[in-house]
Amino acid sequence: MTDKALVVLSGGQDSTTCLYWAIKRFGQDNVSSVSFDYGQRHKVELTCAREVAARVGVANVCLPIDTFAALGGDALTDASIDVSDEKDSQTGLPITFVPGRNLIFLTYAAAYAYRRNINHLVTGVAQTDYSGYPDCRESTIEALQRSIELGMDIEMQIHTPLMHRSKKETVELAVELGALDAMALTHTCYNGRRPPCGVCPACELRAKGFEEAGVRDPLLDIG
Amino acid sequence: MTDKALVVLSGGQDSTTCLYWAIKRFGQDNVSSVSFDYGQRHKVELTCAREVAARVGVANVCLPIDTFAALGGDALTDASIDVSDEKDSQTGLPITFVPGRNLIFLTYAAAYAYRRNINHLVTGVAQTDYSGYPDCRESTIEALQRSIELGMDIEMQIHTPLMHRSKKETVELAVELGALDAMALTHTCYNGRRPPCGVCPACELRAKGFEEAGVRDPLLDIG
Numbered sequence: 018m019t020d021k022a023l024v025v026l027s028g029g030q031d032s033t034t035c036l037y038w039a040i041k042r043f044g045q046d047n048v049s050s051v052s053f054d055y056g057q058r059h060k061v062e063l064t065c066a067r068e069v070a071a072r073v074g075v076a077n078v079c080l081p082i083d084t085f086a087a088l089g090g091d092a093l094t095d096a097s098i099d100v101s102d103e104k105d106s107q108t109g110l111p112i113t114f115v116p117g118r119n120l121i122f123l124t125y126a127a128a129y130a131y132r133r134n135i136n137h138l139v140t141g142v143a144q145t146d147y148s149g150y151p152d153c154r155e156s157t158i159e160a161l162q163r164s165i166e167l168g169m170d171i172e173m174q175i176h177t178p179l180m181h182r183s184k185k186e187t188v189e190l191a192v193e194l195g196a197l198d199a200m201a202l203t204h205t206c207y208n209g210r211r212p213p214c215g216v217c218p219a220c221e222l223r224a225k226g227f228e229e230a231g232v233r234d235p236l237l238d239i240g
Numbered sequence: 241m242t243d244k245a246l247v248v249l250s251g252g253q254d255s256t257t258c259l260y261w262a263i264k265r266f267g268q269d270n271v272s273s274v275s276f277d278y279g280q281r282h283k284v285e286l287t288c289a290r291e292v293a294a295r296v297g298v299a300n301v302c303l304p305i306d307t308f309a310a311l312g313g314d315a316l317t318d319a320s321i322d323v324s325d326e327k328d329s330q331t332g333l334p335i336t337f338v339p340g341r342n343l344i345f346l347t348y349a350a351a352y353a354y355r356r357n358i359n360h361l362v363t364g365v366a367q368t369d370y371s372g373y374p375d376c377r378e379s380t381i382e383a384l385q386r387s388i389e390l391g392m393d394i395e396m397q398i399h400t401p402l403m404h405r406s407k408k409e410t411v412e413l414a415v416e417l418g419a420l421d422a423m424a425l426t427h428t429c430y431n432g433r434r435p436p437c438g439v440c441p442a443c444e445l446r447a448k449g450f451e452e453a454g455v456r457d458p459l460l461d462i463g
Contacts, residue, residue: 083306088352116354117391120347124340129311131339151393160387167383168340170374 019047022137022176023130025122026050026077028065030223031141031179033203034187037196038178039139040073048075049135051126055082055118059209068202080125085115119152120161127165127173136172143179143187155180184226192232201235212239242270245360245399246353248345249273249300251288253426253446254364254402257410260419261401262362263296271298272358274349278305278341282432291425303348308338342375343384350388350396359395366402366410378403407449415455424458435462 022043026032039048052066063079070077115121119142126138142153151157155177162175179187191197205223206213213220213236227234245266247259262271275289286302293300338344342365349361365376374380378400385398402410414420428446429436436443436459450457 080310081306083304084348087303088348089355115351116394117347117351117388120387120391121344121351124343124347125307125311128338128340128344132312152391154390157387157390160383160390164343164380164383164387165340167377167380168343168375171339 018134018136020137021047021049021130021133021135022139023126023133023135024048024050024075024139025126025141026052026066026070027141028052028062028067028069028204029141030191030200030203030205031143031187032066033069033199034191034194034196035139035141035176035178036069036073036075037191037194037199039137039176040075041194042176043137045074050075050077051129052077052079053082053122053125054079056086058207059204061209061211062204065202065204069199072199072202078129080129082121082125085118085121088115117152119150119157123158123161123175124165127169130173131169131171137174137176139176139178141179142177143182145179145181145183183229184222185229188226188230188232192230197232198235201239203236205236212237241357241359243360244270244272244353244356244358245362246349246356246358247271247273247298247362248349248364249275249289249293250364251275251285251290251292251427252364253414253423253428254366254410255289256292256422256426257414257417257419258362258364258399258401259292259296259298260414260417260422262360262399263298264417265399266360268297273298273300274352275300275302276305276345276348277302279309281430282427284432284434285427288425288427292422295422295425301352303352305344305348308341308344311338340375342373342380346381346384346398347388350392353396354392354394360397360399362399362401364402365400366405368402368404368406406452407445408452411449411453411455415453420455421458424462426459428459435460 020043022039024036024039026036036050050070052063054063067077123138123140144154158175158177165173205219207217207219208214243266245262247262249255249259259273273293275286277286290300346361346363367377381398381400388396414423428442430440430442431437
């Protein structure tokens with residue numbers, strides 16, 4: 018059986034780098050990508066994912082997730098929880114943001130892969146720089162791989178090429194993989210701006226990585 | 241902190257028994273239930289779940305899942321897969337049925353529990369009688385609990401009171417917990433019939449359990 022890989026593609030810098038990594042590792046013909054329309058604030062992410070996938074000639078499937086929205090902030094939820102428009106001050110994400118979001122993404126990706134004889138998943142999660150997200154750490158991904166393998170009775174390897182890389186090292190990897198130009202198609206800004214706002218935490222983190230790598234971010238030069 | 245439990249309630253015999261088990265263990269005030277509207281063939285299951293929960297005075301939240309339907313059988317999927325109306329001959333479920341379905345259900349249940357200070361999940365999965373579903377076995381549930389605990393950075397115990405019980409023993413437990421009458425409100429039949437068709441695999445399995453326990457199934461006496 019040929020090894021095939023499915024990349025979880027958010028349309029951001031990290032998952033785009035992972036897409037290039039997967040193509041180098043498995044070959045373009047054996048790579049496809051999946052994105053999730055889960056009620057994210059900026060749908061432009063999905064457009065970016067589609068454009069990135071098209072650029073490298075890889076299929077991109079978008080799966081809907083309506084459950085996250087229902088998990089918080091409606092009449093069904095505990096009235097003692099204020100979900101209104103409040104945002105998490107650190108991440109800028111709504112406080113209705115689902116805990117363990119990557120568990121859901123990767124389990125759906127595995128379910129999608131299951132019937133298509135795909136036995137490798139690739140995700141851009143990283144421990145470095147992301148201490149706020151316990152579902153990004155290596156121990157979580159290892160446990161999840163075991164859950165998926167047992168729960169679906171299959172072999173399914175989850176690859177995390179960026180797990181221990183800093184943002185600087187991720188930029189360096191992108192350069193090495195020839196993914197730098199594609200970075201102009203990606204989206205990072207929490208404020209949904211293209212070109213990026215440059216001041217939100219996501220933009221700051223991205224800028225820091227490019228600066229430390231000594232590379233100009235092509236996203237800064239669009240339109 | 242008071243121990244609170246969330247029961248994954250399908251509206252069937254097993255999860256209803258688990259709801260009674262949870263009430264005995266945690267107290268009625270500390271138990272709530274969650275059901276999933278995931279495109280199942282028979283929506284009557286959700287009505288049954290609501291009625292069972294109402295009978296015991298426990299909240300029942302229904303969360304939508306539109307992703308399962310999108311995983312198979314639309315223009316996005318591999319054209320080589322025939323998903324039409326074909327059913328799995330053993331289970332009677334559509335072949336678009338999602339692999340590892342319980343991984344998704346329990347992860348969503350955990351995400352729902354997370355913000356409500358609920359630290360126990362209860363599910364009716366069982367190894368006995370269900371060898372076709374690898375996501376029901378104990379090793380899967382143990383791995384999943386670890387994924388959830390690591391991925392959400394919380395303690396979350398998954399209880400499986402029926403894991404090693406036969407259908408006969410599950411009926412006996414229902415009797416012991418005073419849940420027998422509530423069985424008239426549950427749904428099992430793959431053909432969606434109430435009273436049950438009596439000939440589908442699910443009806444046969446249920447009937448066998450009641451027969452071996454020497455108990456009359458109250459569902460047979462409705463309507």
